[in-house]
Amino acid sequence: MLNSSVSLRRRGITNNNNIHNPFQGPSSRLSTISRCSLILLFITACFNASTKDFSFNNWRESSSSSAASSHSNNKKGLPQSVLQQQHDICVVGAGLSGAVIAERYATQLNQKVLIVEKRGHIGGNCYDFLDPQANVRISKYGAHLFHTKHERVWEYVQQFSEWTPYEHKVIGLVNNTHVPIPVNIDTVNTLFGLQLTNSQQMDQWLAKEQVKYDHEPSNAEEVALSRVGPRLYDLIFKPYTKKQWDRDPKELGPEVTARIPVRNDFDGRYFSDPYQALPKRGYTAIFERMFHHPNIQVYTNVDYFDVRSQLDCGRTYYTGPIDTYFADLGWEKLQYRSLTFERQFYKNKDFFQPAFVVNHPYESADFTRIVEYKHLPDQPKSPHTVIFVERSSDVGEPYYPIPNQRNKDLFRKYQDMANKEPKVTFVGRLANYKYFNMDDAILNALELFDQDTQQQQKQRQEKAKTTS
């Protein structure tokens, strides 16, 4: 924290031009004691808010502890009545992938579904709730913007929420100036003092900057250099990627920087998908709606591996990390990158920064971006604001699979084992060890549901044929 504060000051960043130093606000003046009380207050308030929010019939918190438990830690996580039941479908994880599977089996095939979730809440990484102090809806695991090009996914999600059109725009603080990210004409004009006015000029400018390769760009550095050239790479991509992944971009797969488009016009949108929107009442409300079905039971604070041996499941859908499932093999673990979110509350402050997300790519800041949820539509009225300073870390929740050769090879070995696992389908972001956006996760779950149920139907037909 001190380092960032010092480094920001060194770069001469002031509150001029609406550029805010996150460490010069009121919270940086708090004593350690009042900081601690604030954190405690926040944790208590979050807990209250989350338990209050979700008091619907079929979501019960189990009596077992939410502390991460190893396979051998045999806590009794589910009531006897549930352990005695035969479940058509068991789902491990109450995130998006698990929710889609549960909803499909319950509503389309009238099957009984049991979901166990090891965290204390539903929604997986999409979980959001009202920050009780700021009265602003925030996402516990980082900003979540829904965007898709898949008609099927877009139609599917309409059932569970009203959606407010929202096109996400990110601002980057680069050379002490706010510029649009992804790179567009405005970015280049601002950073290099140019006056490009159309796509043709921008294409010509980019062509002069871009590094040409005689092969397909094969890592995150080559992708960025081939798209924007060394000057923008050094300003926007290299330091951010290094901070985000704690690796040289050369060591990362090309898909990392390929996520961000480069625009030859003035389009300031982060995503290009035709459908971009946010759920009017937040994401958690969607999960409540999906789980509100007499065929679905959800138990939070239950680690699957604590109850697996006692469960009677027709088929299991596992949405946790694939290497955890096969932990007994004693193989090496897959690597993940995690994030920490430093919360800062600003009493009686309208806004802290000019946009929902401001990226800080420069090397001297020890954080990557700052998120201020108050900018989003459908927020309740509040005189205060709250921000989250995002830092990457090697420890913590498994968020980002690290796309390098070692992990790709290791994942393939786990996947071979998964393919042989009887009556278990591996679904979702962690089980596929792949960076799925929400729409990818939904599509993956819908397609696996189709695939499995068609296969089951075929098997039933074949069985009927042989017995008749």
Ligand code: FAD
């Ligand atoms: P998860 O949400 O991770 O759910 C898996 C669940 O399984 C978890 O709740 C976990 O606790 C549970 N579980 C694991 N092991 C066990 C076990 N042993 N027993 C019981 N339960 C278990 N996508 C977008 O489209 N737009 C965005 O802007 C966006 N932003 C993101 C920002 C961040 C920081 C992150 C991390 C992700 C973001 N995503 C975004 C991706 C989005 O979060 C995922 O696509 C989605 O959450 C995937 O759902 P899932 O169910 O596959 O995985």
Ligand code: UDP
């Ligand atoms: N990236 C970057 N500078 C930026 C934004 C993104 O270098 O200002 C790179 C970085 O490597 C990052 C990747 O692009 O990991 C994908 O960015 P995105 O915003 O999609 O990351 P996420 O929201 O998934 O954390």
